[in-house]
Amino acid sequence: MCGLVCIVSPEGDLASQELEPALRALHHRGPDGTGSWISSCRRVAMGHTRLAVMDPDGGAQPMHGSDGRLHLVANGEFYGHEVIRASLRRDGHGFSSRSDSEIALHLWARDGAGALPELRGEFAFAIWDQARGELIAARDRFGIKPLFYARHAGRVLLASEVGALFEAGVPRRWDRGALAEHLVLCHPPDGTLFDGVRQVPPGCWLWTDGRDIRIRRYWDLDWPTEDELTKDVDRSGHLAAVRDAVVDAVDVRLRADVPVAHHLSGGLDSGAIVALAARHGAPRTFAVRFDDPHFDEGAAAEATARAVGARHSEVLVDAGSSAGRMGDIVAKGQMIPENAHGIARLLQSEAIRAAGFRVVLAGEGGDEMFAGYPQTQRDLRLSTVPGDVVRDDTVRRRLAASPAGRPLLDIADRMGFLPGFVLDRYLGVGAPIQGLLAPDFAAEVLAAQPCRDMFADPHVQSQLYGRSPFHRGSYLFAKTWLANYLLAAERLDMSCGLEVRLPFLDHRLHDVVRRTPLAWFSGGVDSKPLLRAALRNDLPAVLQAGTKRPFLAPPAVSDDATLSRIREVVDGGALDDLGFFRPRQVRDLLEDVRALPPGRRAGHERVVQVLMGIVGLTDQFALTG
Template sequence: MCGIIGIFTREAGLSAESVAAAMAVLRPRGPDGSGVWCSPDGRAVLGHTRLAVVDPDGSAQPLGDEPSRTRLVANGEFYDYRRIRTELAETGHPCRTRGDSEIALRLYLRDGHRALRKLRGEFAFALWDGRRKELFAARDRFGVKPLYYAEQGGRLYLASEIKALLACGLAARWDLAAYAAHLQMALPPDRTLFDGIRQVPPGCYLLAGGGGVTVHRYWDLDYPTTAELTAVEHESSTALSGHLARVRSGLDEAVRLRTIADVPLACHLSGGVDSSAMVASAADHREVTTFTVAFADTALDESPVAARTAARLGVPNHRIELTPADFAENLVATIRAGEMVQENAHGVARYLHSAAISASGFKAALAGEGGDELFAGYPQFQQDLALSRSPKARDRARTGYRKLAAFGAPPHLRSVLDRLGFLPSWLTQRHFAVLAPSRSLLRPEFAEVLAGTDACTPLLDQSRHQLDGRAPLHQSLYLFAKSWLPNYILGAERLDAAHGVEVRLPFFDHHLFATARTAPLSWYTRAGTTKYVLRAAVHDRLPGEVRAGDKRGFFAPPLVRDDGLLAVVREMCAGPALRDNPVYHPAAVRRLLDELLARPADQRAGSERLVQLVVATSVLTAEFGMTVGGVTG
């Protein structure tokens, strides 16, 4: 995990000083070294701040190849790099360093843009091709690593963080249409909350040269059609056992490749199946140390289970106890680091989790995110699985759709229902838990923007080939992965980066996905057991209490249940942060907070997301001095 910054212009005039301010902003991501390179013609400049995890004594960036006049800066990790280095040497393209990043440079020199097919990992990189006078930048398949870009004054800017782009002189303005899309569904995969600042979507690359700036897709999730699933379902009884073996082997390989580092390795460990399976596999390959967040709220505290799991696996476990005061003190810093809104308190918990890992001397860690997306573990996905398999469930759902339509379903939900014939459960839940309750708090100007926004139709139009002919579960999983996942769950990357910690995610391995995706629907849940494939594949590695435990997401205690935290929010909302917030009406917000404070603490949780959204948008407005910008889709 490092920081990268790049600027390209078709005119001359760039120098190392052009990225000096951005480099300073990116320093927390890469405290171990830095480097800047400017092309002789002044048309491109690349900067890099380094977190030295592989080949710490070498592999300084930018990496270059003098004969081709090519330079590269990379963030993240390229896995299986040792095998690829050998292959490159055998084909006449030997690497000169012992690190992983150089393989991207050498593969590009050999294969051009097709090099992306060979790269495996969590990465974002930018490469200047001096022969073609072209900037080539790419982001990993699942969007684990960020890559932001903007065009201004005839220049293209790209960076690992929005703050770095702002340091280059770009204005901080709200993209209100993007926030409206967030309330409806999620940020569009190519947008941010900042007007004019975009993302290279997951699985895509950007080209900038004489022909302008273009973005192209090199990979996409591709679930089997219902016909293909039916064919597998009718195979012999040994098909399931073979699939379990392949999943186990695929997970082991994904974990093993991510344990390769020249620094000590930490692991996130909760009380759940995903992190426990990941730690069990990692401990087979090298020495690891686990870290677990703990809360005073025993209903949400998984640390006792995690401690017993760590003891069974024979690995050290560090308990990180968080208090309401910790959340109050770090709320603003978390939102600033993440550059996006938080909807519950676990963003602060993640921020402090990484701070503790860093304070213990670790730069690299493994985490278990992705298991629920691969194996349909969330309750909403289980509902979509039922729709895929049960005519009765589909009939009940249609009754619910008719009721929703009678109450005036918004256009974005109608477009999904018209196109797919059903509504993904996570999208319906978002409507009732976030969008509908938000309406009473909105400023009239933003309410108009929201009314004119349809976040779903563009994604549906772009995804026809991946949605047509698929089961409802796979349609739901696909839309979730293309919208909510990279913008929120993987937004934790910025929180880890603030403390100089690189977190590796074995479940987001495209080879493992290629194996897991082939499971027939009947294998996802068996005998009432969710994530059956994963549990069965690693059952001998897990303690009984973890193996049999129900799915429970990682949730921190709700902010709204603590009077002290609510008082902090109330004070925050009495000042200019809320006054300048372009989304939420100050008087309506203060009424909500007063009502919450008058209620018993155990009756406030339903308003947690609303309060978090108000706080996050207010903090972003104040911290970045954001003014009102874009309102169009």
Template sequence: MSGVCGIIGIFARDGGASTEAVAAAMAVLRPRGPDGVGVWCSPDGRAVLGHTRLAVVDPGGSAQPIGDEPSRTRLVANGEFYDYRRIRTALADTGHPCRTRGDSEIALRLYLRDGHRALRELRGEFAFALWDGRRRELFAARDRFGVKPLYYAERNGRLYLASEIKALLACGVAARWDPEAYAAHLQMALPPDRTLFAGIRQLPPGCYLLAGDGGITVHRYWDLDYPTTEELAAVEHGSPTALTGHLAQVRAGLDEAVRLRMVADVPVACHLSGGVDSSALVATAAGHREVTAFTVSFADVTLDESPVAARTAARLGVPHHRIALTPADFAEHLAATIRAGEMVQENAHGVARYLHSAAIGARGFKTALAGEGGDELFAGYPQFQQDLALSRSPAARDRARSGYRKLIECGAPPHLRGVLDRLGFLPSWLTQRYFAVLAPSRPLLRPEFAEVLARTDACTPLLEQSRQQLAGRSALHQSLYLFAKSWLPNYILGAERLDAAHGVEVRLPFFDHQLFATAKAAPLPWYTRAGTTKYVLRAAVHDRLTEEVRTGAKRGFFAPPTVCDDGLLATVREICAGPALRDNPFYHPAAVRRLLDALPTRPAGQRAASERLVQLVVATSVLTAAFGMTTGEATG
């Protein structure tokens, strides 16, 4: 199919649109799809669809937009629809045969057969837009977890939607900061339908959009649905062989998710670290076809996972490439990474990911598998382990309540007090965000933005929207759900834009909704056994892992802190010495410079503690300069 492509669409209710209206946006999106372009305008001028293609499946065919003349429909898609061969056969059997050999067309044919219900049949990482000439309606959708982005904005009575914000700006949408959205990011994460750009929204994961004569509406077609505590208890106290059966189901589910993502008419690469998730994926993928592994390497041995990855690759007989990164590499590509991602970075791992994909693309690979999602599915992050303890241990709950009382006495902000009132606990990742980001940020803020931050509550709206999905669930599953609706699509999956900048599509087997349906059924004691985190995953694929990976502790992917390298710190100083910081609407230049002046005198540990703050200052300054951002009225 198409791989990590670029899509652009316009809906003009009164007509008058033309292909020329998306020419600038198509140029911006070309790095996402260097293998071909296509543009179509409806005869009545009410719709324009554009596509830049990365050819991964059926490279000689499946050019887009894909159309069906009798129904006057056209479709452009970004991403992959998996298991498409089976669906193509089923469509042909029901009188809706596909003309191409790729996977994109199944979305069009399913829509013509089932309407909006077609989304139930689609499996994968995708965003697409479809013009229905019969209904005179634009239909657009985004995958369940939000792996693929889809942004939209209105300008002069027209709706614009695209794979990247830069494409919307190229169509004339104004580049303005949304201060309330950035305040929400500091507190928790961006709201599911907002961006850092005022007036530019994102279609939330698991949702579709309709635009027609009746206006623009957004509808949900899928949501995470964790079992209630009663349902989990029934499994836990049921058959004594339940755990064995669950492990077999997880293994089979992972096998299927990987197998489907190995379907490609081009070579497939894999991200490989020293951890369980990527090691399990590479081992599983190697059982289906030849793969090549890539690992980022740092000079700091405490953060460098390449030796473990090399031993894993050697055991599997998989070709392995080590991408050695130096502080000079980070300095050179810091601004480009932020511009490509269209979002703030909080650790230098964004630059590492950007260069990782550059190296994969430079070796001729267009698609790769990666291990994001393993920690969300199997509660691998330390914060989730703390929430798991709250769910299972009365002593842990008592200790937490004592900590909550102290936090309230010290003046906890309203957004945390609201969460505590509604849930009876604070998700550990949310508490950590307060202590690691929000509280330390306050001395650096401009007074006018500090006021915006004080009156912002990013948590209450999400809690209100999530009542049904949170009710009756354990603290762990409530925490996992809120994380998946906020931090996951808005930060972790933001790496998609960094990969796309180099024409590389990254496929994520752990974010397979069928695998999620299997994994979520695990009772709480199964998440950790005998002191081993992510027990279910380790046990399900134990024979595919080396001993050092199987028994190794959880290691997050972190690049060496920028603030601990004098050369990188000089780059930061250079950025903060110019107009980028002067025009930054969030941070006070004098306060930032005092922090930067003090850092070289501090021990390494104290310097590292300021990494997130410095990254946030640099990222917002670079975005301000790169896009000519002004301060606009927040929307929504």
């Protein structure tokens, strides 16, 4: 994993030093080397910061084709690159390194945009075509690796992080409309919270000559229609196919020229990955431990580690270590958090990097792939239990009676039902935050229509039409909350120079799982029965059965020291000039929370985290409203 930045100027007036501020902002993503290149026509400048994982002694970037036509910067990993490299060599392509990134350069030379379906992994890359005078930039199918862009001063700029764009001169402003949409649900897959800053959506690629910008899609989730799901599926054969796909997704991600570590919690997802990795030797595992026994999964993680013969380490996260890190989560993650998970994630990543690792496998994507979330199970019931449709209609009528709930009705009308994660977000953030908003901004939030343009896209309509509520809800979740919030933990990991690989977010695995009959995603008391059944001969007894065990960190608001720090920020006037909130109402909320016993404060966690995230981003980037 690395950092990249590109500037395209149709006027041919670029100077090499223009990349330097952005590259400094991306140094944490690539502490092992920095490279830059500017074309002879001065129309494009490309920069790269490198985390050396494959071919540490070679593979410096930018990379250049032998004929001087194509030039590449890449972030991420391309799996199965050995097979592709062999194919390219048979076609006469010569390689200058063993780096996986170089295959993208040669594939594009041979196949153009037809190269994209051949690439597997988590990646973002850009290629300048000197002959055509155009830049293309592509992002992986699930949006694991970020790729932001903006127009500024007659130029097009791209970078791995928003902060790098700001350092390159892009104005630092909130997008009030996007923030309003975020408080209702989430901004769309091509948007951000910052005015003028966009992102290449997952599974898409960008074309630009410095004047025009075009976005094109090369992949989508393509869930089967309800009619297609009625076809008979051989259960034993399907489970074997799921098992083979999971094993392959893990195995390809174990390949690196540096040691590989593993996240391990008390749950099934990370435990299954570690169990499969143990087929190749004793895995090196790292588990977070909390000093609050209600949240600590350390004993369960240790039991899994013992069962598979892992070499296990623990990372203690207590109230003292958390109290001073809320600002770091916002600054390094460049996002608005909604819980204390980010603090635990950052401390874990720091510990793994300090132990000498640059690569770690993690279990994110398991809940998305195998219907592990409670709200996903609600959508599943709507798809399989006719009576639950009546309950969904009841929820919609109640929302219609509340002004704060009306923005959700537009989503429900377009989706044909109200997805469970949308309702959960409304109850946790959208409704309770209304009373804290400044009147003008509150009106903007009530008028917000999240993802309106996305729903108007004929392609998106074709992806939703004829699908079950479960698949429609999964599609919306993947395009909004997964890519724009959950996977933003990538920025926290990369702030430590740590590459996190996610086997469950693999498009070949998805292609197998998407054909699963809906009834196989639920049943009995076990969570993710499809995954458990597929891996029944691979999992140790401790993972064979169990209910859903979500990874939860102790709420920050439960700690008095953390609340005091938050109150200091508010009393210092941080909210006064933003125009988003009513400072007195925020102070009253904080006093009300502090008056509660620590065990009863969790219901306020998400709103307080959102408040501090907005304050923190404003301060970190010197944003104006």
